[in-house]
Amino acid sequence: MEQKELFEINRREFLKKISIATGSTVALSSMPWLKIFGEDKIGKSAQDKVRLGFIGIGDRGSALLKNVQTFEDILNVEIAAICDDYEPNYQRAIKFTNGKAKAFYDYRELLAIKDIDGVVIATPLHEHAHITVDALHAGKHVFCEKAMARNLDDTKLMYDTHLKTNLILQIGHQRMFSPVYLDAIKRIHNGEIGQISQIRAYWHRSMNWRRPLPKPELERKINWRLYEEYSAGLFTELLSHQIQVANWVNKTNPVSVVCNGSINFWKDGREVYDNIACIYEYPDGSNLVYDSQNCNKHYGLEEQVLGSKGTMEIEINKVYSEKPPAPPAILHLINDIEKDIFDVIPIGGASWVPETAVKYSGDYIAENYKMDETKLQLEAFTRYIREGKAPEELSRQGYYASVWALLAEKAAKTRERITFDEKYRI
Amino acid sequence: MKDIIIKNTTLKREIIIWFIALFCAVALNIYAIVKYDASWIELLTQLPVIILLSVLIYLLIIVVRGIAKTILKIVALLKK
Numbered sequence: 134m135e136q137k138e139l140f141e142i143n144r145r146e147f148l149k150k151i152s153i154a155t156g157s158t159v160a161l162s163s164m165p166w167l168k169i170f171g172e173d174k175i176g177k178s179a180q181d182k183v184r185l186g187f188i189g190i191g192d193r194g195s196a197l198l199k200n201v202q203t204f205e206d207i208l209n210v211e212i213a214a215i216c217d218d219y220e221p222n223y224q225r226a227i228k229f230t231n232g233k234a235k236a237f238y239d240y241r242e243l244l245a246i247k248d249i250d251g252v253v254i255a256t257p258l259h260e261h262a263h264i265t266v267d268a269l270h271a272g273k274h275v276f277c278e279k280a281m282a283r284n285l286d287d288t289k290l291m292y293d294t295h296l297k298t299n300l301i302l303q304i305g306h307q308r309m310f311s312p313v314y315l316d317a318i319k320r321i322h323n324g325e326i327g328q329i330s331q332i333r334a335y336w337h338r339s340m341n342w343r344r345p346l347p348k349p350e351l352e353r354k355i356n357w358r359l360y361e362e363y364s365a366g367l368f369t370e371l372l373s374h375q376i377q378v379a380n381w382v383n384k385t386n387p388v389s390v391v392c393n394g395s396i397n398f399w400k401d402g403r404e405v406y407d408n409i410a411c412i413y414e415y416p417d418g419s420n421l422v423y424d425s426q427n428c429n430k431h432y433g434l435e436e437q438v439l440g441s442k443g444t445m446e447i448e449i450n451k452v453y454s455e456k457p458p459a460p461p462a463i464l465h466l467i468n469d470i471e472k473d474i475f476d477v478i479p480i481g482g483a484s485w486v487p488e489t490a491v492k493y494s495g496d497y498i499a500e501n502y503k504m505d506e507t508k509l510q511l512e513a514f515t516r517y518i519r520e521g522k523a524p525e526e527l528s529r530q531g532y533y534a535s536v537w538a539l540l541a542e543k544a545a546k547t548r549e550r551i552t553f554d555e556k557y558r559i
Numbered sequence: 560m561k562d563i564i565i566k567n568t569t570l571k572r573e574i575i576i577w578f579i580a581l582f583c584a585v586a587l588n589i590y591a592i593v594k595y596d597a598s599w600i601e602l603l604t605q606l607p608v609i610i611l612l613s614v615l616i617y618l619l620i621i622v623v624r625g626i627a628k629t630i631l632k633i634v635a636l637l638k639k
């Protein structure tokens with residue numbers, strides 16, 4: 134099957150999905166960033182071409198670039214320039230683009246190209262802010278990977294510059310474009326699982342997060358995620374995704390956070406925690422209970438939304454009712470008879486029975502689908518560029534996710550309950 | 560190889576026994592539907608389960624018949 138044909142099939146499937154997700158005007162107003170997919174005005178002339186520059190072609194940057202390449206011709210997009218100050222990445226990017234894109238070591242040279250409409254930034258975290266601000270001042274729309282910046286002031290500066298320049302600032306929270314998440318959040322907002330009392334989220338990995346070094350002096354450049362100067366580790370790399378989901382579910386932001394963190398397992402000279410546990414409190418008293426660590430991957434990652442009428446595990450696409458559908462009567466009867474015959478009757482034992490988890494496999498939130506949300510968010514970015522604007526909610530979601538990731542880091546460092554500082558309100 | 564001949568009367572008897580088993584299974588289903596306040600549509604939707612259950616009951620009856628037959632044979636032998 135040709136790529137174009139496949140793209141069209143996936144796109145039709147996605148539109149079908151989001152029509153489920155945005156079935157009502159209420160849902161559409163809470164997910165305004167999806168409206169763009171309904172537009173079909175893609176001019177095919179050279180004038181209508183959207184020209185992108187990519188800054189930072191590491192693992193994530195490469196993935197983003199390859200995603201855009203899958204729809205370059207279909208959506209009249211061109212990867213016009215690439216930039217990376219690390220030689221292997223720079224060469225790799227030239228190879229990916231067959232030497233067609235202009236290549237730079239210095240992002241400022243890329244920003245100086247007049248006909249570039251937007252830039253995709255996937256550099257280490259501490260570089261996001263100044264590159265984004267420079268790009269916006271240079272008149273480029275910006276797609277920046279999460280989290281936004283290494284500190285709160287830079288995060289605010291990025292957002293303020295976006296407002297001041299009236300240019301797009303989209304942050305890479307791809308779950309906002311996932312059909313499963315869109316359907317799940319719509320159903321949660323429609324009250325399907327009742328009142329939310331708690332969200333439990335976690336991201337567990339069994340890896341040391343280290344990349345192989347060609348030279349020892351490149352340690353901090355390659356393994357930037359392990360050093361406080363460049364990254365907040367688990368907070369900005371992983372938690373930032375899941376706090377965005379929690380804020381989206383709750384339709385609001387937390388009021389406070391408490392957190393513990395430690396370097397508990399990987400005592401290899403790193404500065405960022407390999408083990409964190411936080412509790413965020415929301416205005417209605419509900420909580421996000423979050424933990425992440427790097428030495429055990431048994432539970433993987435998940436966001437469990439616990440409501441009075443049901444539970445959702447969105448990562449694995451599952452919904453569970455608090456009142457599971459009854460089994461057929463005849464099976465129920467056979468089960469009961471079986472229990473009466475084979476169950477052990479405790480004599481003189483403890484009367485307390487442990488409330489272990491209900492064994493119930495639940496239902497799928499969304500049907501199986503073959504769409505990549507990373508690709509969808511990049512497709513949306515190119516469409517926003519063509520429109521010249523993006524819904525503000527998109528930037529706000531990214532902003533508050535970044536801010537609350539950094540506030541959790543602060544809570545872990547100070548061992549205090551951290552509330553929101555009004556000077557960062559937008 | 561020796562041919563196994565099943566007489567008509569034997570076949571008839573076994574079919575009747577299986578029908579009794581099927582009747583028991585349906586009766587159990589009706590009882591379960593009433594007991595658990597389930598939908599009467601389960602009389603149709605659970606037919607595969609009922610047929611399976613009837614086979615299990617039939618097999619159980621074979622076991623009981625086998626035991627009864629053996630006991631009767633032992634008693635007859637003892638009387639001789």
